[in-house]
Amino acid sequence: MDQKQLRELESRCIEENPPWCAAACPLHVDARALCGRVAGGDWVGAWKVLLRTMPLPGVLGRICDAPCRERCKRGQAGEAIAINQLERACVMHATPARPRAILPARRERAAVLGSGLAGLTAAWDLVRKGFQVTLHEPDATLAAGLQERYAKQVPPEVFAAELALLTGSGVRVELNAPLYEDNFLERCLAEGGAVFLSLDALDPEPWPLERDTKGRIAVPSPAQTTARKGVFAGGLEHGDSPVWQAAQGRWGATSIDRYLQGVSPTAGREKDGPYETRLFTSLEGVEPLPMVPVGPEGYDDATAAQEAGRCLQCHCLECVKVCPYLESFGAYPKKYAREIYNNQSIVMGARQANKLINSCSLCGLCEAVCPEDFPMQTLCLATRQEMVTKGKMPPSAHEFALLDMEFSLGERFRLARHQPEHQTSARLFFPGCQLAASAPGQVRRVYQHLCTSLPGGVGLMLACCGAPAHWAGQEAKSREVVQDWLKDWRGLGSPQVIMACSSCRDIFRTYLPEVEQVFLWEMLRETGLEIEQAPGAPLAIHDPCTTRHDPQAQATMRAVLGEAGVELEELRLGRELTECCGYGGLMANANPELAKEVITRRGGQSPRDFLAYCAVCRDRLAAVGKRALHALDLYFPEPGSDDPAARPSPGWSERRENRARLKDELLRDLWKEEPPAMEAHREIALLITPEVAGLLEQRRILIDDLQRVIHHAERSGDKLTHPDSGHFLASFRPYKATFWVEYSPAQDGFQVHNAYSHRMTIKAGGRP
Amino acid sequence: MNMENIRPGDLEWRCQKCGGNLEPAMVTVEYLGNEFTTELPRCPRCGLVMISESLALGKMAEVEQILEDK
Numbered sequence: 001m002d003q004k005q006l007r008e009l010e011s012r013c014i015e016e017n018p019p020w021c022a023a024a025c026p027l028h029v030d031a032r033a034l035c036g037r038v039a040g041g042d043w044v045g046a047w048k049v050l051l052r053t054m055p056l057p058g059v060l061g062r063i064c065d066a067p068c069r070e071r072c073k074r075g076q077a078g079e080a081i082a083i084n085q086l087e088r089a090c091v092m093h094a095t096p097a098r099p100r101a102i103l104p105a106r107r108e109r110a111a112v113l114g115s116g117l118a119g120l121t122a123a124w125d126l127v128r129k130g131f132q133v134t135l136h137e138p139d140a141t142l143a144a145g146l147q148e149r150y151a152k153q154v155p156p157e158v159f160a161a162e163l164a165l166l167t168g169s170g171v172r173v174e175l176n177a178p179l180y181e182d183n184f185l186e187r188c189l190a191e192g193g194a195v196f197l198s199l200d201a202l203d204p205e206p207w208p209l210e211r212d213t214k215g216r217i218a219v220p221s222p223a224q225t226t227a228r229k230g231v232f233a234g235g236l237e238h239g240d241s242p243v244w245q246a247a248q249g250r251w252g253a254t255s256i257d258r259y260l261q262g263v264s265p266t267a268g269r270e271k272d273g274p275y276e277t278r279l280f281t282s283l284e285g286v287e288p289l290p291m292v293p294v295g296p297e298g299y300d301d302a303t304a305a306q307e308a309g310r311c312l313q314c315h316c317l318e319c320v321k322v323c324p325y326l327e328s329f330g331a332y333p334k335k336y337a338r339e340i341y342n343n344q345s346i347v348m349g350a351r352q353a354n355k356l357i358n359s360c361s362l363c364g365l366c367e368a369v370c371p372e373d374f375p376m377q378t379l380c381l382a383t384r385q386e387m388v389t390k391g392k393m394p395p396s397a398h399e400f401a402l403l404d405m406e407f408s409l410g411e412r413f414r415l416a417r418h419q420p421e422h423q424t425s426a427r428l429f430f431p432g433c434q435l436a437a438s439a440p441g442q443v444r445r446v447y448q449h450l451c452t453s454l455p456g457g458v459g460l461m462l463a464c465c466g467a468p469a470h471w472a473g474q475e476a477k478s479r480e481v482v483q484d485w486l487k488d489w490r491g492l493g494s495p496q497v498i499m500a501c502s503s504c505r506d507i508f509r510t511y512l513p514e515v516e517q518v519f520l521w522e523m524l525r526e527t528g529l530e531i532e533q534a535p536g537a538p539l540a541i542h543d544p545c546t547t548r549h550d551p552q553a554q555a556t557m558r559a560v561l562g563e564a565g566v567e568l569e570e571l572r573l574g575r576e577l578t579e580c581c582g583y584g585g586l587m588a589n590a591n592p593e594l595a596k597e598v599i600t601r602r603g604g605q606s607p608r609d610f611l612a613y614c615a616v617c618r619d620r621l622a623a624v625g626k627r628a629l630h631a632l633d634l635y636f637p638e639p640g641s642d643d644p645a646a647r648p649s650p651g652w653s654e655r656r657e658n659r660a661r662l663k664d665e666l667l668r669d670l671w672k673e674e675p676p677a678m679e680a681h682r683e684i685a686l687l688i689t690p691e692v693a694g695l696l697e698q699r700r701i702l703i704d705d706l707q708r709v710i711h712h713a714e715r716s717g718d719k720l721t722h723p724d725s726g727h728f729l730a731s732f733r734p735y736k737a738t739f740w741v742e743y744s745p746a747q748d749g750f751q752v753h754n755a756y757s758h759r760m761t762i763k764a765g766g767r768p
Numbered sequence: 769m770n771m772e773n774i775r776p777g778d779l780e781w782r783c784q785k786c787g788g789n790l791e792p793a794m795v796t797v798e799y800l801g802n803e804f805t806t807e808l809p810r811c812p813r814c815g816l817v818m819i820s821e822s823l824a825l826g827k828m829a830e831v832e833q834i835l836e837d838k
């Protein structure tokens with residue numbers, strides 16, 4: 001993924017767009033933050049929010065007419081938040097110390113004529129930008145009109161304090177200024193700098209400026225320019241709205257700054273005034289609530305907090321709400337895209353986003369719930385592919401799963417045969433690797449059922465579809481796997497493929513669209529299979545995440561089970577919104593703790609027994625103690641097992657053993673062939689306590705690894721012994737990891753006491 | 769990389785072939801092209817080196833992780 005694609009993706013996530021209130025406010029006051037502080041009783045924090053954007057907050061905070069309310073999202077669920085009343089409640093509290101965020105003084109001058117809200121705001125902003133500001137007031141008192149007009153809302157001492165702040169920050173005030181004398185404007189301009197006319201407090205007539213058709217001074221917003229160069233104005237539009245007057249003063253100050261720096265007054269100012277935000281906020285599950293009533297005195301602390309508590313704190317985070325992975329890294333896709341971008345640009349130093357990139361299950365739920373279709377899975381997969389190509393993929397991230405895949409592709413599992421006593425295959429059963437790993441007996445029973453019910457011969461292929469390589473970003477490897485598969489399939493005459501696993505189906509749709517495939521359950525529906533006994537209670541159906549874009553498979557499952565009288569309960573997140581079990585994308589490899597949390601949360605979504613139709617989903621649910629059935633358990637029950645929902649998940653070693661045994665037995669029983677000879681190390685018998693077995697499982701050490709170590713140690717004599725316990729300790733490196741085993745001889749074999757591994761090797765000064 | 773690797777119990781192991789105790793010795797270990805010399809228990813006769821569980825799962829795993837993310 002190149003920089004441009006990454007940027008495009010990043011811009012798709014709208015989580016950082018402002019809430020409706022802030023976008024609609026002409027001054028962009030952050031009412032979301034304000035509500036957050038007020039609801040939490042943090043009045044100093046609330047004040048600070050206002051100080052960030054509001055000029056003369058003591059005044060404006062008491063009189064704002066809140067045009068933002070019209071757009072407030074809360075308005076769609078009850079009534080809009082009384083934002084101006086909350087501002088008022090806030091500024092009734094003592095002002096915290098105001099930091100003097102004034103830029104270094106500049107030499108440029110600016111004259112403000114008239115002290116309406118526009119002029120006062122212009123002066124307020126200009127002095128903060130460092131200008132030499134003179135405020136010319138025709139009357140004997142500053143802002144007399146305003147004070148009179150808002151006498152009820154704003155006490156005189158508040159007015160005085162805000163105006164004192166203005167003069168205190170360096171604004172020079174000229175009272176009784178002869179504004180309406182001829183040439184006053186010319187004289188101001190002649191002194192250099194720029195002029196701002198506060199039209200909300202001036203007689204509009206005398207100014208020698210171009211007029212519009214209604215005879216008013218033409219002032220386009222938000223540039224606030226007039227036809228005269230260097231003369232800016234504002235304060236007339238939008239009736240008497242105080243916030244609009246203040247905003248026009250603010251935009252005028254911006255334009256003056258631009259004018260004196262020779263920058264265009266109009267370029268890039270789309271967001272100065274109110275604008276449409278792209279934010280999305282779901283109202284699902286939001287109870288409509290009316291506004292907390294307010295009297296003429298305004299809210300007190302308690303009622304203000306109550307009103308602020310109604311604020312939805314508008315965010316998107318739709319994806320984060322449903323994905324524990326996105327949640328666990330503490331941010332949201334826009335930020336992650338940036339982190340991944342930085343990660344990929346690092347030349348020297350730690351790549352801190354590796355774990356982020358490798359933990360995603362690539363399930364695509366984020367894209368399905370995102371209003372802008374942000375595909376985190378595409379970002380993570382493309383980045384993994386890039387890491388692999390550049391040799392920057394941490395070797396241990398996916399190794400265990402890739403070795404497991406190699407096992408499925410190797411001699412001990414791989415198989416491609418026509419049905420016994422057939423020379424051709426009309427169809428081919430491809431169960432995938434994990435069903436065989438989980439329930440080899442079912443593979444065998446399904447195969448026999450297909451053979452007896454379908455004409456023309458049903459071939460069998462045992463292998464892996466290469467999904468682990470695909471998920472690990474090993475593109476070349478996954479192509480190699482499917483090409484090999486294709487060879488075997490062609491060797492059998494390119495029959496239609498009956499597939500049991502939705503991940504295989506997904507891989508085939510991507511890599512081998514030319515292969516005609518049919519879902520096992522569609523086939524079973526045709527062959528007319530029956531359930532001996534439907535379960536007594538409804539089952540919560542869990543769709544594998546690889547059926548997200550396969551509604552037909554989801555529908556088939558429901559139809560088959562429905563016809564058999566199995567009652568199903570739909571989970572809140574099902575079908576196209578289904579969740580991953582934590583195995584997809586090799587999450588369980590790169591981040592086992594997270595994967596465990598994912599499946600635990602999933603299992604908690606219903607107290608009922610789950611019904612899965614992917615062997616891995618079923619086993620992962622079972623591994624965290626959730627009762628779960630595979631749909632095949634209903635149709636092809638294991639002889640002698642009366643509670644298949646309680647079947648434990650086989651461990652890593654058992655999953656391999658199951659596959660190898662399945663192949664051996666099928667070869668012997670169906671094709672009357674001798675299975676491949678056993679490698680010598682596998683004949684070593686091991687005694688393993690449940691505690692040690694648990695340790696091996698957690699450390700992902702296989703029985704096979706232990707056997708190799710002991711085989712090597714016993715043959716070479718390279719081992720250590722402990723005088724007290726009599727235990728041996730030995731190591732061997734069958735691939736990119738060195739395994740250590742502590743063991744002792746036992747009857748007919750060895751007792752394993754401990755095992756661990758590392759990846760470093762001994763280079764010099766000793767030998768392994 | 770200072771691994772602080774040798775614990776007293778480690779030196780109780782004996783080399784089965786040579787029959788002697790292990791002794792601390794400077795050994796060079798390598799991962800992803802990075803080499804570190806560190807003290808490890810070793811059989812002074814045949815050079816067989818021991819890496820303990822606490823070293824493998826502690827400091828060593830930590831350093832491996834850092835190098836993988838470099």
Ligand code: SF4
Pocket residue numbers: 019020021022031032035071072073074081083310311312313314
């Ligand atoms: S609900 Fe809160 S955050 Fe959302 S628009 Fe209204 S005030 Fe702003």
Ligand code: SF4
Pocket residue numbers: 323324325326360361362363364365366367376377580
């Ligand atoms: S785990 Fe699934 S929902 Fe979460 S980010 Fe990855 S692809 Fe999206």
Ligand code: SF4
Pocket residue numbers: 012013014015316317318319320332333334369370371372373374
């Ligand atoms: S759903 Fe997620 S990715 Fe999409 S816009 Fe919202 S926060 Fe961003």
Ligand SMILES: [Zn+2]
Pocket residue numbers: 783784785786787811812813814815816
């Ligand atoms: Zn020795």
